[in-house]
Structures are given as C-alpha cells and as structure tokens.
Amino acid sequence: MPLLSSSHSCLCNCNLFAAITLILSLTPSLQIPLLAPISKDDTTQLYTLSLYLKTPLQPTKLHLHLGSSFTWLTCDNSTYTSTSYHHIPCNSSLCSSFHPTACSTCFHSPAPNCATNACSLFPENPITRNTLLATALIDALALPTSDGSTHSPLVLISHFIFSCSEHSLLQGLPVNVSGLASLGRSNHSLPAQISNSLSSPRCFALCLPGSSSKPGSAFFGSTGPYFLSSKTDLSKSLTYTPLIVNPVGDTVITDNAQPSDEYFINLTSIKINGNPLSINASILTVDSNGFGGTKISTAEPYTVLETSIYKAFVERFVNESSAFNLTVTEAVEPFGVCYPAKEFTETRVGPAVPTVDLVMHSEDVLWRMFGGNSMVRIEKEGVEAVWCLGFVDGGIRRRAAVVIGGHQLEDNLVQFDLESNRFGFTSSLLLQDVTCSFQY
Numbered sequence: 001m002p003l004l005s006s007s008h009s010c011l012c013n014c015n016l017f018a019a020i021t022l023i024l025s026l027t028p029s030l031q032i033p034l035l036a037p038i039s040k041d042d043t044t045q046l047y048t049l050s051l052y053l054k055t056p057l058q059p060t061k062l063h064l065h066l067g068s069s070f071t072w073l074t075c076d077n078s079t080y081t082s083t084s085y086h087h088i089p090c091n092s093s094l095c096s097s098f099h100p101t102a103c104s105t106c107f108h109s110p111a112p113n114c115a116t117n118a119c120s121l122f123p124e125n126p127i128t129r130n131t132l133l134a135t136a137l138i139d140a141l142a143l144p145t146s147d148g149s150t151h152s153p154l155v156l157i158s159h160f161i162f163s164c165s166e167h168s169l170l171q172g173l174p175v176n177v178s179g180l181a182s183l184g185r186s187n188h189s190l191p192a193q194i195s196n197s198l199s200s201p202r203c204f205a206l207c208l209p210g211s212s213s214k215p216g217s218a219f220f221g222s223t224g225p226y227f228l229s230s231k232t233d234l235s236k237s238l239t240y241t242p243l244i245v246n247p248v249g250d251t252v253i254t255d256n257a258q259p260s261d262e263y264f265i266n267l268t269s270i271k272i273n274g275n276p277l278s279i280n281a282s283i284l285t286v287d288s289n290g291f292g293g294t295k296i297s298t299a300e301p302y303t304v305l306e307t308s309i310y311k312a313f314v315e316r317f318v319n320e321s322s323a324f325n326l327t328v329t330e331a332v333e334p335f336g337v338c339y340p341a342k343e344f345t346e347t348r349v350g351p352a353v354p355t356v357d358l359v360m361h362s363e364d365v366l367w368r369m370f371g372g373n374s375m376v377r378i379e380k381e382g383v384e385a386v387w388c389l390g391f392v393d394g395g396i397r398r399r400a401a402v403v404i405g406g407h408q409l410e411d412n413l414v415q416f417d418l419e420s421n422r423f424g425f426t427s428s429l430l431l432q433d434v435t436c437s438f439q440y
C-alpha cells in the first residue's frame with residue numbers, strides 16, 4: 001500500500017505530503033477524511049477502533065473513548081516491537097504540555113516502558129477508573145483515507161504521541177484491545193493529533209454499529225462530506241447544538257484547573273411522544289464544581305439518568321405506551337420497564353414505541369430517538385423475549401445528570417466539530433436505509 005508521509009520532520013515523500021496539504025487547504029470541499037472501522041463487543045457492549053501503529057505498521061485495536069486527554073496502550077517488552085519509537089525528555093516543552101506528568105528513571109536495559117529522563121503520564125481506564133504511571137512514547141500511526149476507490153492509501157502520522165500502560169489496566173475492556181483511543185477535547189487526543197499533523201479541520205464524526213456483526217465508522221479531520229453505505233452526503237442531515245466545556249476535569253490523578261476532556265451538550269428538556277417531562281432545570285446545567293449537565297460517553301452502554309429524571313421519564317413512557325397497546329411485564333436488570341416482544345409492531349427504525357426527543361438549546365432543535373435506539377431486545381433461553389426501555393437509573397447527585405450512552409448513539413451519525421464548537425447529530429440513519437459501514 002502506498003504510504004503518504006506527514007511527519008513533522010518530513011524525512012521522506014515531502015512532495016506528496018505538500019500536495020496533500022495543498023488539496024486540503026485550498027479546496028475545503030475536498031477534505032479527505034481518515035477512516036477507522038468501529039466494532040462492537042457483545043460481552044462488554046463497548047466499541048473498538050482499529051488502526052495501525054509502529055514500524056512496520058501493525059493492526060491495533062483500541063477501546064473508543066469520547067474523553068481522556070491522550071491515547072494509551074500496553075508496551076511491555078514482549079508485545080511492543082517497533083523500530084521507530086522514542087521517548088520524550090522530561091524537560092521538553094512537549095512533556096510540559098501534558099498535565100500532570102512525572103519523570104521516570106530506568107534501572108534495567110532501556111525498553112519502550114523503561115527509560116531514564118523519560119516523560120511519564122497517568123493513563124486511566126474509564127470503566128474501572130484504575131490508573132498507573134507509565135512512560136510516554138512517540139511512534140508511527142497510520143489510517144486509511146476514504147477516496148471512494150477500491151484501494152485506500154494509508155496516511156502516516158510519524159510522530160504520534162501516546163502513553164504506555166500495563167496489561168492490568170486493560171481489565172474491563174473488550175478482550176482484543178491493547179489500550180484506549182482518546183477522542184477527547186484535548187490537544188493530544190487522536191483526532192487532535194491527526195488534525196494538527198495534516199492541517200485538517202478539528203472535526204471528527206462517528207457512526208457506532210448497532211451489532212457486532214457489522215462494523216461502524218469513524219471519520220477524522222473532515223467536516224464532510226461523509227458517505228457511508230449511501231450515495232448521499234450524510235453531513236447534510238446533521239442538526240447542530242453548541243458543545244459546552246465542563247470547567248472541572250474528572251480524572252483520578254488531577255492537576256488543578258484542567259477543564260474536562262469530555263463533551264457536554266445543552267439538553268434542556270426531554271419529550272416523550274411530543275409531551276415534555278417536568279425536569280428540575282438546574283440539574284441540566286453544569287455548575288462551577290463540574291456537576292450537572294449532559295455528556296456523551298461511550299463508556300456507558302445505555303443512557304444514564306439522574307433519579308428524578310429517570311422516574312419522570314419512566315412514568316411518562318409507560319403512560320404514553322398504553323396508547324400503543326403495550327403492557328409492562330417483569331423487568332430485566334439493569335432496566336426498569338420491559339414489554340413482551342410479541343406485542344410490538346416492527347418498523348425500519350425498530351419496534352413501534354412513543355418517540356423520545358432530546359430538546360437542545362432551542363425548542364426546535366430536537367434529537368429524535370425511535371425504538372431501535374430507545375429500546376433494547378433481550379432474549380434468554382426458556383424465557384419469552386422482551387423489549388426493555390434502554391435507559392438506566394443513575395441515582396442522585398451525579399456528576400453529569402444525563403450521560404448519553406452507546407446504544408442511543410448507534411446507527412446515528414454524530415459529529416464533534418471543535419472548529420465551530422458544535423455537536424451534530426442525524427437521528428437514526430435506518431430511516432434513510434443507511435447503515436454505519438463505509439464503502440471503499
């Protein structure tokens with residue numbers, strides 16, 4: 001496969017790189033996004049991003065996380081083989097652009113995870129909230145471009161910065177991943193480093209797959225167009241709401257005054273079948289301690305609602321679903337409301353149920369969810385299949401009052417546009433007969 005170099009040091013293929021950046025900067029409508037497939041793990045309900053790392057390039061799977069300030073992966077001696085890695089000196093400006101850091105010393109022979117005067121970071125697992133201290137590394141990263149042709153050239157980012165980690169930090173993540181891909185707001189996240197290296201827009205889009213059998217897609221460094229299993233540009237279907245910064249970070253090892261790397265949006269109300277719930281508006285606003293508000297997170301498989309919102313939501317949903325001739329049956333954990341599957345009419349966008357609208361900063365900006373996103377089908381041997389309302393009770397005094405989780409994002413295209421500081425969403429692409437897989 002042809003490799004296009006985009007290194008800072010620009011050791012080779014400089015002309016090709018110059019040509020690519022020229023196209024990107026002169027004709028914004030022809031931005032070439034980098035693409036990565038996303039897969040869903042049935043055991044953990046988490047999502048995995050596939051990319052290439054090291055020299056020679058090795059396919060690598062990382063847990064997709066919409067937060068964290070940097071990417072991390074295990075680099076013990078036996079698994080980390082690369083001819084191109086190097087450490088970051090402790091007193092460099094690159095090292096001090098991370099918060100917090102430590103400086104490592106090595107008492108063995110030097111290795112990826114062992115070096116002296118090596119800038120070290122605190123990688124964190126967002127599922128278990130475990131953390132440890134490990135050296136930072138710079139090595140090669142590559143992703144394919146989407147050029148609409150049958151062979152897709154890889155674009156090389158030769159100075160990709162990330163943190164090492166240990167095998168123990170992988171606990172709670174899908175079995176085949178070797179670390180975490182940070183898609184957070186930070187200047188060192190995966191999308192930020194791609195955009196900084198290629199001088200492409202600080203914007204990425206995701207389409208999470210609804211099943212483990214079909215891959216989904218991530219597009220980096222482009223505000224569109226986006227083509228999935230369709231000939232229509234899906235960026236035209238996006239509706240936007242401002243992204244909000246939570247002023248208080250939520251990492252285990254913190255450095256004062258670092259804002260959160262997570263994505264918050266201005267959810268102001270929830271409507272079921274068009275009727276608004278009464279919600280205490282103050283908990284939908286992020287306060288000065290970082291509490292309240294609505295964030296988007298792939299660390300939660302299902303949307304989590306603060307108790308008072310959850311109660312109002314369930315009560316109203318059950319009320320509205322009586323018009324659909326649905327009668328509740330025994331609930332299945334972790335859900336509170338389930339219905340026998342045989343009572344449902346199936347539609348293109350899942351079982352027919354009352355619509356759930358997330359109302360954003362303005363009354364007319366709605367993110368509409370149909371049965372495929374609001375309901376979860378549960379089949380167990382010897383028990384009648386049920387559809388359960390796929391929202392869970394998060395208890396009181398939650399850091400975020402609403403966490404929009406993975407299931408509610410599936411088969412939707414969502415865009416995180418840091419150029420315009422806005423979040424774009426489409427509603428279910430199944431309405432347009434489009435799935436999340438991309439075509440070369």
Ligand SMILES: *[C@@H]1O[C@H](CO)[C@@H](O)[C@H](O)[C@H]1NC(C)=O
Binds near residue numbers: 089091092
């Ligand atoms: C960093 O430390 C090394 C070794 O201690 C030293 O040679 C170098 O000048 C320092 N660089 C800066 C930018 O302080």
Ligand SMILES: *[C@@H]1O[C@H](CO)[C@@H](O)[C@H](O)[C@H]1NC(C)=O
Binds near residue numbers: 077110
């Ligand atoms: C890593 O491997 C190298 C070469 O095989 C060896 O010299 C070194 O001692 C190992 N380091 C550790 C920390 O195991």
Ligand SMILES: *[C@@H]1O[C@H](CO)[C@@H](O)[C@H](O)[C@H]1NC(C)=O
Binds near residue numbers: 175
């Ligand atoms: C993990 O990888 C192994 C070997 O590549 C493969 O056989 C297995 O199906 C994978 N498991 C999952 C859950 O992806």
Ligand SMILES: *[C@@H]1O[C@H](CO)[C@@H](O)[C@H](O)[C@H]1NC(C)=O
Binds near residue numbers: 187193196
């Ligand atoms: C982000 O990182 C790039 C290098 O990767 C650097 O040139 C730029 O100044 C940084 N921006 C900010 C706001 O820190």
Ligand SMILES: *[C@@H]1O[C@H](CO)[C@@H](O)[C@H](O)[C@H]1NC(C)=O
Binds near residue numbers: 280281282
């Ligand atoms: C709304 O929530 C805030 C913060 O939790 C609380 O102080 C206030 O009393 C609540 N208001 C109502 C009407 O429940």
Ligand SMILES: *[C@@H]1O[C@H](CO)[C@@H](O)[C@H](O)[C@H]1NC(C)=O
Binds near residue numbers: 319320322
């Ligand atoms: C639904 O709620 C309305 C008022 O909001 C109430 O009049 C009606 O009786 C409720 N229906 C059911 C089935 O609970």
Ligand SMILES: *[C@@H]1O[C@H](CO)[C@@H](O)[C@H](O)[C@H]1NC(C)=O
Binds near residue numbers: 323324325
């Ligand atoms: C609900 O059941 C009633 C009585 O059986 C029927 O008249 C009505 O059409 C049904 N409504 C729906 C939405 O299926």
Ligand SMILES: *[C@@H]1O[C@H](CO)[C@@H](O)[C@H](O)[C@H]1NC(C)=O
Binds near residue numbers: 242244268360361362
């Ligand atoms: C959220 O939207 C409401 C209604 O438009 C507005 O009053 C409020 O200032 C917004 N909050 C933020 C943090 O932008």
